[in-house]
Every structure is written in C-alpha cells, then in structure tokens.
Amino acid sequence: MENLFNIFLAGEVVVPTNPTEFTFWIGAMAMGAASVFFLLSLDAGGGKWRNSMLVSALITGIAAVHYLYMRDAYAAMGDEGVTAFRYVDWILTVPLMCVEFYLILQKAGAQKSLLWNMIFLSTVMLVTGYVGEAGLGNAAFWGGVSGAAYFFICYILWFGSAGELANKAGGAVLEAFTALKWFVLVGWAIYPIGYMAGTEGWYSSFFGGLDGSMQLIYNIGDAINKIGFGLVIYNLAVAK
Ligand SMILES: *C/C=C(C)/C=C/C=C(C)/C=C/C1=C(C)CCCC1(C)C
Numbered sequence: 001m002e003n004l005f006n007i008f009l010a011g012e013v014v015v016p017t018n019p020t021e022f023t024f025w026i027g028a029m030a031m032g033a034a035s036v037f038f039l040l041s042l043d044a045g046g047g048k049w050r051n052s053m054l055v056s057a058l059i060t061g062i063a064a065v066h067y068l069y070m071r072d073a074y075a076a077m078g079d080e081g082v083t084a085f086r087y088v089d090w091i092l093t094v095p096l097m098c099v100e101f102y103l104i105l106q107k108a109g110a111q112k113s114l115l116w117n118m119i120f121l122s123t124v125m126l127v128t129g130y131v132g133e134a135g136l137g138n139a140a141f142w143g144g145v146s147g148a149a150y151f152f153i154c155y156i157l158w159f160g161s162a163g164e165l166a167n168k169a170g171g172a173v174l175e176a177f178t179a180l181k182w183f184v185l186v187g188w189a190i191y192p193i194g195y196m197a198g199t200e201g202w203y204s205s206f207f208g209g210l211d212g213s214m215q216l217i218y219n220i221g222d223a224i225n226k227i228g229f230g231l232v233i234y235n236l237a238v239a240k
Contacts, residue, residue, distance in 0.1 A: 016075075023219040024074055028067035034227045035061040041234055049237040052103045056230035059093045063226050074215060079198060082215055087130045094122045097229055104176055104236065105162060108169035114162055118153060125149035133199060140201030147192055157181040172239035179232045183225055190221035 016022040038057035042050050066089035073081030098118035102110055125146045132142030156162060158181060166177035196207045198214025210217070 020213070020216040020219070021071070021075055023216055023223075024067055024071035027219050027223060028064055028071060030223060030227065031060045031064035031067055034230055035064060038230050038234070041237065044234060045237040045239065049104075049233060052100060052233045053230075053237060055096050055099055055103065056233045059096050059226050060230060062092050062096075063089055063222060070215075079214060083130070083134050086218065087126060087133075090126050091123070093226065094126060095119045097225075098122055100229060100233065101157070101162065101177070101180060104173055104180075104233075105165045105169065108165040108173065110162070110165055114156075114160075117156060121149045121153045121156075125153070129195065133195060138201075139195075139199035140203070143192070143195055143199065143201065146195075150188065150192070154181075154185050157184055172236050175239070176232050176236040179235075180229065183228055183232070187221065187225045187228060190217060190224070194218045194221065 016025050035057045038053050038060065042053045042057075044053065066085050070082045070085045070089075073085060098115060101118065102112075102115040105114070128142045128149070129146040131137045132139040132146065162177070163181075166174045169177075193207070193210070194214045194217030196203045197210035197212075197217060
C-alpha cells in the first residue's frame, strides 16, 4: 500500500483546471468503469452475445488507457499533444465498432464483405481526418474526403444490404441494429463538428464560437458513442 502511495506521490499530479481537462478525467474513469461492467456481463442473458460483449469491453478499455495519456498530454501541450493519441485510439476502436455490426448480423447471414467495406471506409475516414487535423495537408480538403467516407458508412447501414439482414433477423437483433445505426448517423456526426471547431476552413465563420472546444466535443462524442454502443449490446444480450 505504501509503495502504491509513493508511485502516486512521485508522479506529478495534474489537477484539472477547465471543463475540457475535467472531461479527460471523467472520460478515463467512465470508460474504465464501463469496461468492468461489460466484462462482468460477458455471460449476460446466457452468454449468447459473449463475443459482442467482449468487443464492447475492448472498445471502452482501449479508450480508458488512451484517456489517461490524453489527459496528461492535454494538460502539458493542449491540442497538439492529444492528436496522435486520439487517432491511435480511434483507428483501433472504430473498426471494433464495425465488428459489432458484423457480429450481431452474423447469425442472419452477414457476409465478411460487409465487415471489410466498413473497416476500409472507416480507415479512410480516420487517416484523411488525421492528415487534416495534424496539419499535414489542407484541413478543409482532407476533412471533406473524410466526410465523404463517413457518408458512405451511413449509406451502407441505412440503405445497404445490412438493413435487409437486420429485417430478416427481426426482434431484438433488429432493435439493436436500428439503435446502432442511429448512433452512427447522429452520434458520430458530433466528430466533424469538433473537427470544424478546431481547424481552419470555409466553415470557420460558422464554428468560430466553438473555438478551442475541439477536444471537449470529441470527449463528449466518445462517451456517448463508445459507452452507448456497449449498452445497446448489453440490452440485446438481456433481451427475451
Ligand atoms: C470511439 C470513436 C469514434 C466513434 C470516432 C469516430 C470518429 C469520426 C466519425 C470522425 C469523423 C471525421 C469526419 C467525418 C470529418 C472530419 C474528420 C473526422 C475524422 C473528425
């Protein structure tokens, strides 16, 4: 116990001094707590959705670790300190969210191509977003390419074959699929708002009022989407 204390005392304690810093703290705790909950619920409803619950726990667990790093990096360096950690987190967790769609539709006959198309599009979305946000290219241009990939992800979920499979499955699977596709359409739309708040482009005059709140907006988006996805899966697992 004494050892543990010394470790804490040796490290510099970064006390949150503004709302954004506070959301990194609460984000780390909330993601960690959600992971514990999802791990303890692996066998909820008889364990039929064990793999899906495990993926939910991985998503929030990966985020929890990144939030610990981002919390300190943000306190030390602001936005620039966070960007790389943020995109490493997303490039791991967003494909896992695509896996969630595949897993719940697998029993209804989903093809691997659904999974790979979604993973490919989300990779394009995130790599081009990183190029724009890290200042490696024109932010408005690369943000636009990223937005196009995001549009196609929404299109696949709302108008593609995934919807037919979900309809075929019906019941709790259809309900979960519908909830998740709303998360992608509305919950994921939070991110481009954060991007436009934090980068320069044709949109700057509309989003000037949000100047300096990119990380805050991303943190809110992550909490809603990562924990929300997991709760949808939990709901599916315990459904009759
Ligand atoms: C857990 C993390 C999630 C669900 C992250 C999702 C991120 C996005 C949907 C990001 C989208 C972006 C655009 C659509 C355009 C501007 C650049 C991005 C990468 C912020």
